[in-house]
Amino acid sequence: MSQLETPLFDALLKHRNRHPIQFHIPGHKKGQGMDPAYREFVGDNVLSIDLINIAPLDDLHAPKGVIMQAQNLAAQAFGADHTFFSVQGTSGAIMTMILTVVGPGDKIIVPRNVHKSIMSAIVFAGAIPIFIHPEVDSELGISHGISPESVERALLKYPDAKAVLVINPTYFGFVADLKRIVDIVHARNIPVIVDEAHGVHIKFHDDLPLSAMQAGADMAATSTHKLGGSMTGSSVLNVREGLVSAKRVQSVFSMLTTTSTSYPMLASIDTARRQLAVHGQTLLDDAIHLAKDARKRINSIPHLHCVGREKLGTSATYDMDPLKLLISVKDLGITGHVAEEWLRVNANIEIELSDLYNILCLVTIGDSKKEVNLLINALRRMSKTFESDASITETNVQIPEIPALAMSPRDAFYAQTESIPLALSEGYICAEFIMVYPPGIPIFIPGEIITQSNIDFIKMNVEAGLPVQGPEDSTLQNIRVIKERKAIY
Numbered sequence: 001m002s003q004l005e006t007p008l009f010d011a012l013l014k015h016r017n018r019h020p021i022q023f024h025i026p027g028h029k030k031g032q033g034m035d036p037a038y039r040e041f042v043g044d045n046v047l048s049i050d051l052i053n054i055a056p057l058d059d060l061h062a063p064k065g066v067i068m069q070a071q072n073l074a075a076q077a078f079g080a081d082h083t084f085f086s087v088q089g090t091s092g093a094i095m096t097m098i099l100t101v102v103g104p105g106d107k108i109i110v111p112r113n114v115h116k117s118i119m120s121a122i123v124f125a126g127a128i129p130i131f132i133h134p135e136v137d138s139e140l141g142i143s144h145g146i147s148p149e150s151v152e153r154a155l156l157k158y159p160d161a162k163a164v165l166v167i168n169p170t171y172f173g174f175v176a177d178l179k180r181i182v183d184i185v186h187a188r189n190i191p192v193i194v195d196e197a198h199g200v201h202i203k204f205h206d207d208l209p210l211s212a213m214q215a216g217a218d219m220a221a222t223s224t225h226k227l228g229g230s231m232t233g234s235s236v237l238n239v240r241e242g243l244v245s246a247k248r249v250q251s252v253f254s255m256l257t258t259t260s261t262s263y264p265m266l267a268s269i270d271t272a273r274r275q276l277a278v279h280g281q282t283l284l285d286d287a288i289h290l291a292k293d294a295r296k297r298i299n300s301i302p303h304l305h306c307v308g309r310e311k312l313g314t315s316a317t318y319d320m321d322p323l324k325l326l327i328s329v330k331d332l333g334i335t336g337h338v339a340e341e342w343l344r345v346n347a348n349i350e351i352e353l354s355d356l357y358n359i360l361c362l363v364t365i366g367d368s369k370k371e372v373n374l375l376i377n378a379l380r381r382m383s384k385t386f387e388s389d390a391s392i393t394e395t396n397v398q399i400p401e402i403p404a405l406a407m408s409p410r411d412a413f414y415a416q417t418e419s420i421p422l423a424l425s426e427g428y429i430c431a432e433f434i435m436v437y438p439p440g441i442p443i444f445i446p447g448e449i450i451t452q453s454n455i456d457f458i459k460m461n462v463e464a465g466l467p468v469q470g471p472e473d474s475t476l477q478n479i480r481v482i483k484e485r486k487a488i489y
């Protein structure tokens with residue numbers, strides 16, 4: 001089959017055009033049983049392909065027909081041996097990767113700044129995370145990826161580790177020398193699995209960093225929906241056979257996946273793959289050009305700095321994705337959160353994320369000069385508005401320290417727990433996840449010993465209005481800890 005074809009989407013259209021009388025779910029029956037307001041808004045086209053795994057449409061859980069063909073074309077496009085479609089986001093693909101390579105008591109080497117799906121999977125698996133500190137950029141207040149040297153050190157210290165997970169690229173678009181990391185890890189005969197949530201497009205343009213499959217990684221969870229043009233929540237898992245078995249991946253994927261797989265989502269992966277494979281180079285060329293121009297213009301705005309290739313050169317910042325416009329607003333005397341809110345209220349612009357010092361804006365294959373111009377104009381106005389507060393101050397960057405792990409995250413998650421005031425919790429073992437989201441860097445995970453400096457870090461983020469998420473008590477007055485067993489006299 002050729003990359004011009006979309007077997008799954010075509011099968012859905014063919015089926016719809018036959019107008020079969022449906023005596024199966026979904027009960028809305030092409031929208032006719034649906035509330036008219038939603039039906040009218042969404043439109044009959046989408047509803048007519050909101051179908052279920054009847055024989056002509058194949059079954060994601062045991063693909064033998066059009067889904068298998070669509071997955072094979074995707075594997076070819078991504079340079080993988082097998083590709084699995086996910087209707088549960090990259091989170092579903094990540095959980096599948098982890099549950100495929102580790103089980104109870106197994107060690108897995110992971111960067112600390114992992115997405116929450118990675119920690120959830122580690123709890124499900126009963127595995128032991130060995131954290132590597134990501135390289136920290138104290139000027140920007142962000143963390144990058146992990147360096148090949150730190151992977152080497154971790155493997156020396158934990159030679160019994162069963163796998164290494166790498167985030168490539170990071171949320172902010174930086175990549176380490178993934179090929180070197182893969183060589184180091186493969187020398188130990190264990191797999192490299194990659195969180196490629198922010199890198200679906202990099203395989204499809206020659207000037208972008210190497211993709212996970214190009215670098216020789218064993219598995220990659222790759223968000224087609226984030227930057228690849230498919231529907232929200234759809235994603236793929238790319239697999240190289242050898243250190244992992246595709247059959248095992250299929251069964252784990254199936255265990256974690258709904259039996260009611262959304263065909264509009266699946267079809268959008270099929271068509272996004274075609275678009276990337278056939279037109280990716282041209283579309284990305286335009287987007288890269290737009291982003292490079294935007295970066296230059298933002299850097300001419302007083303008090304703003306849009307990060308670029310000058311940041312490269314450390315072992316964790318080997319290359320970068322130019323489509324990520326990471327804009328430091330600290331010299332304007334405001335937080336990224338204030339900038340986000342200002343852009344929302346004053347320019348009707350929604351950005352990807354903000355933190356204490358930065359905002360992140362994404363330029364994708366869906367943008368044109370018009371949107372980029374609106375952003376630049378808004379940033380100019382924002383700079384003028386806050387100009388009087390502007391001062392170049394030394395950044396006192398606070399990155400949460402990694403607390404010591406006293407018990408496995410799973411044991412802590414299922415242990416007897418109690419809720420105590422956060423302010424008094426130093427020294428206790430945490431029983432829940434607390435993270436700043438986005439971008440989802442854990443401050444505490446279950447099993448870690450609570451430190452005063454991390455209690456202070458939580459307070460600082462809450463006071464700055466940044467979203468600290470995870471604890472049962474969303475006001476963050478209390479924290480759930482492992483119940484202390486008092487001595488009996």
Ligand SMILES: Cc1ncc(COP(=O)(O)O)c(C=O)c1O
Nearest residue numbers: 089090091092115171195197223
């Ligand atoms: C680094 C990273 N990994 C994984 C994910 C999960 O992706 P999804 O939202 O598709 O489940 C995200 C989502 O933001 C992410 O930023």
